[in-house]
Amino acid sequence: MNKRHFLRATALASLAIAGSTVFAQDNIFKIGLILPMTGQQATTGRQIEAAAKLYMAQNGDTVAGKKIQLIIKDDTSIPDVTKRMAQELIVNDKVNVLAGFGITPSALATAPLATQSKTPQVVMAAATSSITEASPYIVRTSFTLPQAAVAIADWAPKNGIKKVVTLVSDYGPGLDAEKFFKDRLTFNGGTIVDSLRVPMRNPDFAPFLQKVRDLKPDALFVFVPSGAGAAVMKQFLERGMDKAGIKLIGPGDITDDDQLNDMGDGALGVVTSHHYSAAHPSAVNKKFVEAFKKANNNLRPNFMAVGGYDGMRVIYEALKATKGQGGGDALLAAMKGQIFESPRGPIFIDAQTRDIVQNIYLRKVEKKDGQLYNVEFDVIKDVKDPGKAR
Numbered sequence: 239m240n241k242r243h244f245l246r247a248t249a250l251a252s253l254a255i256a257g258s259t260v261f262a263q264d265n266i267f268k269i270g271l272i273l274p275m276t277g278q279q280a281t282t283g284r285q286i287e288a289a290a291k292l293y294m295a296q297n298g299d300t301v302a303g304k305k306i307q308l309i310i311k312d313d314t315s316i317p318d319v320t321k322r323m324a325q326e327l328i329v330n331d332k333v334n335v336l337a338g339f340g341i342t343p344s345a346l347a348t349a350p351l352a353t354q355s356k357t358p359q360v361v362m363a364a365a366t367s368s369i370t371e372a373s374p375y376i377v378r379t380s381f382t383l384p385q386a387a388v389a390i391a392d393w394a395p396k397n398g399i400k401k402v403v404t405l406v407s408d409y410g411p412g413l414d415a416e417k418f419f420k421d422r423l424t425f426n427g428g429t430i431v432d433s434l435r436v437p438m439r440n441p442d443f444a445p446f447l448q449k450v451r452d453l454k455p456d457a458l459f460v461f462v463p464s465g466a467g468a469a470v471m472k473q474f475l476e477r478g479m480d481k482a483g484i485k486l487i488g489p490g491d492i493t494d495d496d497q498l499n500d501m502g503d504g505a506l507g508v509v510t511s512h513h514y515s516a517a518h519p520s521a522v523n524k525k526f527v528e529a530f531k532k533a534n535n536n537l538r539p540n541f542m543a544v545g546g547y548d549g550m551r552v553i554y555e556a557l558k559a560t561k562g563q564g565g566g567d568a569l570l571a572a573m574k575g576q577i578f579e580s581p582r583g584p585i586f587i588d589a590q591t592r593d594i595v596q597n598i599y600l601r602k603v604e605k606k607d608g609q610l611y612n613v614e615f616d617v618i619k620d621v622k623d624p625g626k627a628r
């Protein structure tokens with residue numbers, strides 16, 4: 239090949255490469271996954287990232303002719319950072335979907351951007367009831383605190399627990415848990431002796447637990463966000479609250495599968511209500527737990543992981559239903575009304591509220607094969623968010 243021919247050939251080749259790059263860009267479907275990968279909520283980020291990657295490994299990274307690209311950002315669970323990252327993902331990366339959101343303030347900070355840019359925002363973790371009302375582009379695959387809190391408020395008085403002190407993280411999900419537990423327990427003839435609130439960040443539970451000991455209720459109801467449960471359990475046991483006859487109850491965030499097995503036998507017998515247990519006895523869940531552990535150095539999936547895994551499925555199915563064409567509105571429409579079997583059991587995305595409808599289970603911490611698990615012993619089927627009826 240002479241020099242001229244060579245130059246011409248390389249010029250043509252680079253054009254072809256440029257052309258295929260443009261073509262490739264068109265065929266990429268981008269999911270901006272904003273998670274707390276460091277800081278107090280890091281376990282949530284680790285669980286959801288692992289679950290999203292597992293879903294992709296199991297279901298392929300090409301859907302309806304589009305190559306799925308996951309762009310993971312660490313917001314350190316600071317809402318201003320979440321918002322800035324969401325903005326960059328929308329404007330610079332031109333993501334098709336935003337997903338993740340480890341805590342309520344992060345989900346709420348992003349909501350106006352989802353609305354303005356018509357980008358579906360799949361909330362995989364945050365669980366304050368009102369989140370789905372903050373933008374018509376929000377779809378939730380986690381749970382709501384009212385869903386979980388009402389179930390334990392029905393269980394408690396039937397099981398000898400009449401006088402209860404509540405202790406919650408002082409922000410959205412904690413206030414929801416406190417209110418919905420209190421209203422239902424009181425309706426059921428029980429009494430709230432005191433309602434205590436601890437700061438969301440770096441809480442010191444000691445002075446609060448001392449107060450609870452002095453008040454001597456039948457039970458202490460606790461909500462703390464995923465990742466903080468082990469600290470509460472440790473101090474609860476160290477202060478001998480269980481020996482003083484005070485039971486620990488609450489939504490299952492307190493006996494989080496991410497930490498439960500390290501809490502020690504003091505956790506045995508604790509009853510909670512929640513939408514997911516790694517011990518959920520279904521074939522779909524067994525397969526999920528095995529694959530998750532295998533891919534993640536034996537890490538046990540928790541309720542955050544299942545929110546991430548199902549969130550990916552909702553996105554994949556929406557992309558399939560829109561035959562890879564989906565703009566924001568079309569994708570959103572295809573997310574509404576999805577119904578399928580999750581590792582947690584059957585779930586449904588309510589088309590009206592865009593919130594999740596799911597079973598809530600009552601569970602007791604028991605030892606199985608030498609490990610601590612939340613073993614389900616009762617179920618309330620197809621629970622809608624009670625917070626939406628206000």
Ligand code: PHB
Nearest residue numbers: 341342364365411463464
């Ligand atoms: C929330 O901030 O909405 C949140 C975080 C962790 C939980 C539950 C709710 O375990």
